Amino acid sequence: MLERCTAYSAVMAPWAFFSHQTAARIHGLPLPGREEEEPLHVCVWKPERAPRVEGIVGHHATLGSTETVMRRGWQVTAPAHTLRQLASTLSVDNLVILGDALVARDAPLCTLQDLAALLPGAGGSRGAVALREALQLIRVGSESPMETKLRLLLGRAGLPEPALNVNIYDRHGRFLARGDLMYEKERVVVEYDGDQHRSDRAQYERDVDRLERLTDEGWRVIRVLRDHLADPQAVLARVRSALAGR
Template sequence: MRRSPLPGSLGPAFDVASARRSGLSSGRLFADDLAAPFHGVRVPAQQSLGTLLDRCRAYAPRLRGAQFFSHTTAAVVWDLPLPVYASHDLHVSADPPAREPHTIGVIGHRVRMNDAELTLRRGLPVPAPAETWAQLGGMIPLDALVAVADTILTRGDADIDDLRAATEHLRRRGAADLDAALDLARPGCESPRETDLRLLLHRAGFPEPELNGHLFHEGRFIARLDLAYREYRVAVEYDGRQHASMEQFRRDADRWPAIAGAGWLLIRVLDHHLQNPERDVIAPVRAALFSRGWHPNS
């Protein structure tokens, strides 16, 4: 049976009320070429709903003026690193006195906000990055909070004062972890694994490393070092490129002797080394620093 075309004004996802105002009949709204991912919403039946962003776009027509995507959902919209288990649920908040949604597939919240704390990202209403980070308190572990803060600071999405101000916004769930994460966050880490490695070395009592600094030797650029103890000419690098191309591997292999030729010791940390960090990370870094004159009380 030939179906009547949908009005172009409705877009790829639309709410039933708007469709009825456009003249669509109940029969057309329940045709098998449309799917209902949420109550009161229709999307083309073939439209992908496999990612959280897909579901955000499908849910967006249900949002009312004071509602927005929040918590871990906003973090996904901002491309912030989250533990895998934390990136699936769809969180939608409302600024009181607006009411949070109550529908299958959505976790609703009431969060006091102001217009300056909300923005659009990918066409979706979300809190600004600092506020998004603060909403993660109590939802993800401390080290994951640090990794998110590192990402925000490194990208320049907010500064440490912005993050601190966000933690002071009313009373925060997970306030103790947020405060601890503020003390541990640093701009410069470019991946969650780099953050994990930095925190591991910090807790071992090593000096504060320089993050992603450039190494020059005799006026020539040699390398960009993940974590560098420049005073001792010791560098620690997280190597997550086990599946890198052969060309990339050759470039890296050429770089390692160049770093050594500049008088530096390089400790490479691979993912499996983090399974026994005392033996495979802390011990070699400690030995390298000791060999260059570092002592715990220096």
């Protein structure tokens, strides 16, 4: 998509900017779907005419209603406002995944306060209900879309909300591990293991060592793989059993 953005920017009107899914891709946000199959989304300020070209979806915005920033030398919708634009087309869960990525602890593109400021401007627009629901569920600390999906699964089942990606130390204050979803009182960690944990030998060996250290310190580790999420009730049963046993 970035190559297409580069090509189109050569003929792009000075009052136009990339928006919606295209802005999200430029910001590096984890959108569902295949970006090579997406059209470019280009927005213009009213009363200018939106582009009508094959492969381009044109949009209008009222001056002052949407913020823009420079990314890669292009004018694009600001991160928080990109989330608001996508509220009319994405599910609540996908909006939460994007929101978690926006407020990521290590390299945030915006803050929770920035996202909350979107609500007054959302009004009765299409997607406003989904946006309001998503903003209640976005948290700082998630480090991947699958971690977010796992957290939402636990929360909707009525389980306590875990701490996200917190350092765990042993009884002497030495670092043990960083837990994906942690229940400190119960000493339970729920870990999402992506494919790299299986295919990367060094990663696999680190996981074994880390699991042994946590077990020695009295932590119970629930490891969840992508295939496990095909049976969410089984995942929930494992987590409930671990918490109850503590």
